[in-house]
Amino acid sequence: MATPKGWKPPDRRRVKRIMLKLCQAYGAPVLRAHRAPVDELVLTVLSQNTNDRNRDVAYGRLRERYDSWAAVRDAPPGEVEDAIRPGGLAPTKAVRIQAILRAIGDDDLAWMEGAPVQEAREYLCSLPGVGSKTAACVLLFSYGREDIPVDTHVYRVGTRLGLFRPKAPLEEAHDEILRLAAPGDAYELHVSLIRHGRRTCHARTPACTECVLLRMCPHGRAAVRDGWA
Ligand code: SF4
Numbered sequence: 001m002a003t004p005k006g007w008k009p010p011d012r013r014r015v016k017r018i019m020l021k022l023c024q025a026y027g028a029p030v031l032r033a034h035r036a037p038v039d040e041l042v043l044t045v046l047s048q049n050t051n052d053r054n055r056d057v058a059y060g061r062l063r064e065r066y067d068s069w070a071a072v073r074d075a076p077p078g079e080v081e082d083a084i085r086p087g088g089l090a091p092t093k094a095v096r097i098q099a100i101l102r103a104i105g106d107d108d109l110a111w112m113e114g115a116p117v118q119e120a121r122e123y124l125c126s127l128p129g130v131g132s133k134t135a136a137c138v139l140l141f142s143y144g145r146e147d148i149p150v151d152t153h154v155y156r157v158g159t160r161l162g163l164f165r166p167k168a169p170l171e172e173a174h175d176e177i178l179r180l181a182a183p184g185d186a187y188e189l190h191v192s193l194i195r196h197g198r199r200t201c202h203a204r205t206p207a208c209t210e211c212v213l214l215r216m217c218p219h220g221r222a223a224v225r226d227g228w229a
Pocket of ligand 1: 157160161200201202206207208209211212213214217218219220221
C-alpha cells in the first residue's frame with residue numbers, strides 16, 4: 001500500500017486520546033447490547049441511503065405487519081416492499097431483506113455471541129448484499145463484539161483526523177480503525193466519532209475553531225490557518 005507524502009499511519013495512543021477528548025465533550029456512550037442479531041441485520045439494510053427516522057418508520061411497519069422474520073421471508077415481495085416504502089429504495093431493500101432471510105434460514109445467529117469475531121464477520125459478509133459495515137453493526141450492537149462500522153461520519157471525521165490513508169477505500173478504513181482501537185473501545189470510539197461528525201465536524205462546514213480536537217487535526221489546522229474554517 002502506497003503511503004502518501006505527509007501522511008503517517010497513527011498509533012493507538014493517538015486514537016485513544018481522540019476518543020477520550022470526544023467522550024469528555026459529548027459524554028461516554030454506554031452500550032446496551034440487545035442480543036437480536038437478525039433484527040439488527042434487517043434494520044441495517046433499511047438504514048441504507050436514508051435517515052434514522054425513515055428507517056425506524058419502515059422497520060416499525062415491517063414488525064407491525066409480520067409476526068416473525070420467517071413471515072417476512074415468505075411474504076409476497078410486493079407486500080414487503082409496500083411495508084418498508086417510507087425507508088426509500090423499497091424494491092431493492094425488500095429483495096435484499098428476503099434474500100438474506102432465505103440465506104440464514106432458521107438460524108437466529110445467536111452463535112455469534114461466542115464465535116470468533118472473524119468467523120462471524122465472514123459469515124455475515126457472505127450473505128447477499130451484506131458488507132463489512134452491516135456486519136460490524138450486527139456484531140457490535142447485538143453483542144458488543146469488537147467491530148466498528150465505518151459509516152459516512154466515521155469515515156469523514158477519521159479521514160480529516162488522519163486516521164486513514166487519504167482516499168482509503170471503506171474496507172481499508174474499516175480494517176485500519178479496528179487495528180487502531182484498543183480492546184474494549186470499539187463502541188465508544190464508533191459512537192464518539194459519529195457524535196462528532198453530527199455535531200461539530202460537519203460534512204460541508206466543520207466548526208474547526210470550536211473543535212476540541214483542533215490541535216490534533218491536520219485538516220482543521222490547515223483550515224484555520226488558511227481561513228476557510
Ligand atoms: S478540527 Fe475541524 S476537521 Fe478536524 S475534527 Fe475538528 S471539526 Fe473536524
